[in-house]
Amino acid sequence: MGRALSLGAVLLVAVLAGLYQVAIGPLLNTAGVFRDIQPYNNHNCKIVEEAGNGCEKLLLDDATGLVYMTCVDMSSRPKWLPAISHLDDSGVVDGYLATYDPDTDKVTRLNIVGKTFDRGLSLHGFDLVHSATNPSEITLFLVNHQAPRDGNAKKVGANSVVEVVKGTVGSSTLIHVSTIEDPVIMTPNDIVAAPDGKAFWFTNDKGAKVGWSRELETYFPIPRTSVGFCEIGKGCKYAAQRLPGANGIAKSRTNDTFYVANTPLGQINVFEKQADNTLVLVDTITVGLAIDNLSMDSNGGLWAATFPKALWILARFEDLTQQSPSSAHRVTLNTDKSAYFGEKYKVERVFEDEGSIVAGATSVVHDTRRGLLYMHGVVSPHLAVCKV
Numbered sequence: 001m002g003r004a005l006s007l008g009a010v011l012l013v014a015v016l017a018g019l020y021q022v023a024i025g026p027l028l029n030t031a032g033v034f035r036d037i038q039p040y041n042n043h044n045c046k047i048v049e050e051a052g053n054g055c056e057k058l059l060l061d062d063a064t065g066l067v068y069m070t071c072v073d074m075s076s077r078p079k080w081l082p083a084i085s086h087l088d089d090s091g092v093v094d095g096y097l098a099t100y101d102p103d104t105d106k107v108t109r110l111n112i113v114g115k116t117f118d119r120g121l122s123l124h125g126f127d128l129v130h131s132a133t134n135p136s137e138i139t140l141f142l143v144n145h146q147a148p149r150d151g152n153a154k155k156v157g158a159n160s161v162v163e164v165v166k167g168t169v170g171s172s173t174l175i176h177v178s179t180i181e182d183p184v185i186m187t188p189n190d191i192v193a194a195p196d197g198k199a200f201w202f203t204n205d206k207g208a209k210v211g212w213s214r215e216l217e218t219y220f221p222i223p224r225t226s227v228g229f230c231e232i233g234k235g236c237k238y239a240a241q242r243l244p245g246a247n248g249i250a251k252s253r254t255n256d257t258f259y260v261a262n263t264p265l266g267q268i269n270v271f272e273k274q275a276d277n278t279l280v281l282v283d284t285i286t287v288g289l290a291i292d293n294l295s296m297d298s299n300g301g302l303w304a305a306t307f308p309k310a311l312w313i314l315a316r317f318e319d320l321t322q323q324s325p326s327s328a329h330r331v332t333l334n335t336d337k338s339a340y341f342g343e344k345y346k347v348e349r350v351f352e353d354e355g356s357i358v359a360g361a362t363s364v365v366h367d368t369r370r371g372l373l374y375m376h377g378v379v380s381p382h383l384a385v386c387k388v
Contacts (some may be wrong), residue, residue: 030266051383070123082158089147092120114176119146125190157209184236248293294311297310297366324360327352
C-alpha cells in the first residue's frame with residue numbers, strides 16, 4: 001500500500017508540475033508576478049496636468065495632429081467601473097472628451113449638445129473618422145457605460161451603449177446624433193469605426209454583465225468574450241466569438257487586418273475581415289505582458305499599452321494610492337534574418353516606468369512626426385508625453 005501511495009504522490013506531483021508549466025506559470029509570467037520593474041525611456045517626459053485624470057483611451061488624429069481623450073474623474077472609479085465589476089451607480093459621474101495640442105500644450109474640453117445624459121456619460125473606448133467628402137467634419141463613436149434604467153446595477157449590470165456624435169475640426173462643440181443600444185453590445189470596451197462612419201466593430205470584454213463567472217475572466221483566459229459589429233440603422237451581430245480576454249481593438253490603416261488584445265495571455269490576436277464583416281482569426285502575436293488598448297501609428301507600427309505588474313493595476317482600481325507601473329510595446333513585421341525562421345513579428349519594449357511618471361497607463365499612442373509617446377489611463381492622474 002505504501003508503494004501505491006508513493007506512486008500516487010509521484011503522479012500527483014507530475015500532474016501539478018505539468019499544470020503549472022502549461023497553465024499557471026504562463027499566467028503568472030504574463031501578470032509580471034516574478035518580474036522586476038525595468039525603467040526604460042522614461043527620462044525625457046513631461047506631465048500635462050491640464051488634461052485631467054482618468055482618461056482611459058487616447059487617439060492621435062493625424063489629420064490635425066491633435067490627441068483626443070475620453071476621461072472620467074478617477075475618484076469615481078472605485079465605485080463605478082463596469083469593466084472590473086465596480087457597479088455602485090451612486091458613483092456615476094459625467095466624463096468628458098478633450099483634445100491636447102502638442103504644439104501649444106493647449107487642452108480643450110469638448111461639449112456634447114443634443115442629449116442630456118441623465119444616467120451618466122461614463123466614457124471608455126472610442127474612435128474617430130473624418131468625412132470623405134468634407135474632411136473637416138468628424139464623427140466619433142463613444143462607449144458609454146450608463147447606469148441601468150431599472151434595477152440594482154450590482155444585479156443587472158451597466159446599461160452600456162455606443163454614442164455617436166459629430167463635429168467640426170477646430171470647434172469645441174459636438175452634436176449628439178444617436179445612441180446605439182443592442183443586446184450584442186453587452187460589455188463593450190473598445191471600438192473601431194468603419195471609414196465611412198456608417199458602422200463599427202467593438203470588443204465585449206466579458207461574457208456576462210454580472211456574476212461569479214465574470215470575475216474569473218479577469219484572471220483567466222476563459223473564451224467568453226467577443227467582437228461585435230454594428231451597422232447604423234440595421235442592427236448588430238457578432239463578428240467573432242469565444243475569445244479569451246478581448247480588450248483593445250485596432251485596425252490596419254492599409255488593409256482589412258484587425259488586432260484584438262488578449263489581456264490575460266499577453267497576446268494580440270490577428271483577424272482578417274470577411275465580406276460579411278465577420279472576423280477570422282489568422283495569427284497570434286505574443287507580447288508577454290497583460291495588454292490593454294492598442295493603437296496604430298502612421299508608419300504601420302502596432303502599439304500596446306502593457307502592465308509590467310498586472311496585479312498592481314487591479315490593486316489601484318480598488319485603492320488609488322497604490323502604485324502601478326506602466327509600459328509600452330511596439331509590434332512590427334520582422335524584416336531581420338530571423339523572419340526566415342518563423343519570427344514573423346518583431347516585439348519591442350519601448351517604454352517602462354515604475355509609476356511615478358505614468359501610473360497604470362491603459363492607452364499609448366505614438367506620434368511618428370514629433371517622435372513622442374502619449375500615455376494616460378483609466379486610473380492615471382495625468383497625461384504623460386515622452387520623447388522616444
